[in-house]
Amino acid sequence: MKPSHLKIASIAALVLMIVLLPHLISDYWIYVITIAFFYTIMAASWNLLGGYTGQFSLAHHTFAMLGAYGSSLLMVKAGFPFFLSIPTVILLTILVSAVLGILCLRVQGLYLALITWAFAEVARNYIRLDYMFTGGDRGMNTPLLFGTLKPLPYYFLFLIIAVFCIALIALVMKSRVGFYLRSIRDDPIAAQSMGVNIVRYKIIAFMLSSGMASMAGAFYGHSIGLISPIMGDFNEMAMIIIFVVIGGMRTQTGPIVGALSVRYLMELLREYAEIRIVILSAIVILVMRFYSGGLMQLWEQLRRWFERDADGPVSAYESSDQ
Amino acid sequence: MTKAEAQRILDVRNVVKRFGGLKANDGVCMQLTTGEIRGLIGPNGSGKTTLINQVTGIYDVSEGSVHYFEKPINGLSPNVIASLGIMRTFQVARVFQDMTVLENMLIPALAQGQNRTRATQKAQDLLDFALLTRLMDKPAKSLSGGQNMLLQIVRGFMIDGLRLYVMDEPFAGVHQSIKGIIIKAIKMMNKEKNVTFLIVSHEMATVSSLCSRVTVLAKGRRIAEGSMKEVANNPEVIDAYLGGVKKDVVVEC
Numbered sequence: 218m219k220p221s222h223l224k225i226a227s228i229a230a231l232v233l234m235i236v237l238l239p240h241l242i243s244d245y246w247i248y249v250i251t252i253a254f255f256y257t258i259m260a261a262s263w264n265l266l267g268g269y270t271g272q273f274s275l276a277h278h279t280f281a282m283l284g285a286y287g288s289s290l291l292m293v294k295a296g297f298p299f300f301l302s303i304p305t306v307i308l309l310t311i312l313v314s315a316v317l318g319i320l321c322l323r324v325q326g327l328y329l330a331l332i333t334w335a336f337a338e339v340a341r342n343y344i345r346l347d348y349m350f351t352g353g354d355r356g357m358n359t360p361l362l363f364g365t366l367k368p369l370p371y372y373f374l375f376l377i378i379a380v381f382c383i384a385l386i387a388l389v390m391k392s393r394v395g396f397y398l399r400s401i402r403d404d405p406i407a408a409q410s411m412g413v414n415i416v417r418y419k420i421i422a423f424m425l426s427s428g429m430a431s432m433a434g435a436f437y438g439h440s441i442g443l444i445s446p447i448m449g450d451f452n453e454m455a456m457i458i459i460f461v462v463i464g465g466m467r468t469q470t471g472p473i474v475g476a477l478s479v480r481y482l483m484e485l486l487r488e489y490a491e492i493r494i495v496i497l498s499a500i501v502i503l504v505m506r507f508y509s510g511g512l513m514q515l516w517e518q519l520r521r522w523f524e525r526d527a528d529g530p531v532s533a534y535e536s537s538d539q
Numbered sequence: 540m541t542k543a544e545a546q547r548i549l550d551v552r553n554v555v556k557r558f559g560g561l562k563a564n565d566g567v568c569m570q571l572t573t574g575e576i577r578g579l580i581g582p583n584g585s586g587k588t589t590l591i592n593q594v595t596g597i598y599d600v601s602e603g604s605v606h607y608f609e610k611p612i613n614g615l616s617p618n619v620i621a622s623l624g625i626m627r628t629f630q631v632a633r634v635f636q637d638m639t640v641l642e643n644m645l646i647p648a649l650a651q652g653q654n655r656t657r658a659t660q661k662a663q664d665l666l667d668f669a670l671l672t673r674l675m676d677k678p679a680k681s682l683s684g685g686q687n688m689l690l691q692i693v694r695g696f697m698i699d700g701l702r703l704y705v706m707d708e709p710f711a712g713v714h715q716s717i718k719g720i721i722i723k724a725i726k727m728m729n730k731e732k733n734v735t736f737l738i739v740s741h742e743m744a745t746v747s748s749l750c751s752r753v754t755v756l757a758k759g760r761r762i763a764e765g766s767m768k769e770v771a772n773n774p775e776v777i778d779a780y781l782g783g784v785k786k787d788v789v790v791e792c
Contacts, residue, residue: 393650403638412622
């Protein structure tokens, strides 16, 4: 078999497996995987902003919460139908994220993290406190997209959204915009001196990434029936970072692998719910210290180990001037 | 282009830069003509890097103005200045560490809207010239310091319509053979594309062989200008390098 045939065959097998899988497992597990798809979107879109562009936002989960609340409020309070409320709320959160992006323009690293974290806390506490409007800590009942709580249709819905978002991110990263985003992370001053409009692309990264989070959040709200300010807890943000770091930051497959595998691990640790965040955090410390490329680095090393006969290691340091 | 057609490409007029109470530049003037290779020298802390940061938009201009082909460019952001055909390098090579050598080369070209296939071809030609082709697909962080400097310099040649190239210490800490390539590139681009160069350097021998004129800064002022031979024999310049600068020594605009 030629490698290209092998690739097509494995993709076909994967698609078949994903389509058949929900018919073989219990509703509970379908639900678990659906949620894992939601987190895959969150991880992949945060990776675009925090990974590739280097804007370490701590408000990504907030945009999902705003998407969920926004869409449901538009429907319940303003009588919008689904097909209007979801696009409207995505556009609104993109506007909000542009403002946040502008606020973050002149800051980097820790300061950007602090500003976005403060924004996240403001948004979460607003939703908690304005209980007449949002239902506060008791949460809010949301209209169900498919009129049922059975997870099967939502499984396919989130599968499609996840594939869409991942494909969109892959397209962006392949385009010249992807080049600009990576150059901004590596060295914003050099990027600007080479003609890259860093102001524009930093904000675009914020808008794209937050738009995807808000879309995922809106559909999430319409699939679980009850949303609460817990969506805005810092824990949620920590989980997104854990997925990306364990999977492999600044890779396109890393966040997907990270979100799916860590969610699975969390299910296995369900009986130890109290300490699983401790276990996961410990894994993050170990990964950051000893294996900063995450699972994708491991995969890359395995791949190279198998292929080493074909292509011997070449040191970049051997060169004419030395 | 004949001498008569040579235009004033860069005109720095009484430029001041204040950092809080400190005046890093205190009324600097300098004029460059298209097609020249100008040296900018001076002791440490004399304001050379500050000045080119002001020319390329990294720093603002507290007072005075910078004109490029008679149009003011102070106040524009660095990417707009780059789009006018002004490239620069940094004293400590600023390459995009996690991007490959080829991707580094593509950034200025893509930012300018060049077609990617053509830009890749151009990048490969330049990397061939710089003997970096073998490292094309390696991340820039795996390069040596000298190779980084070389990459940074050839990257600037990627834009179409490069008119002015400002270089900050391009020869500092690089191996002789790389230095040779850099000098060759400067001479070639100057001769073939009529690119104007403004080169900050401490390497007097290189500056003297490359630059017809040099500007000498000390304590944020222009204290001398002329051929290397003239300024080297200027007692004020010798004084500046040995420590003392008299307040009243300034080459007026």
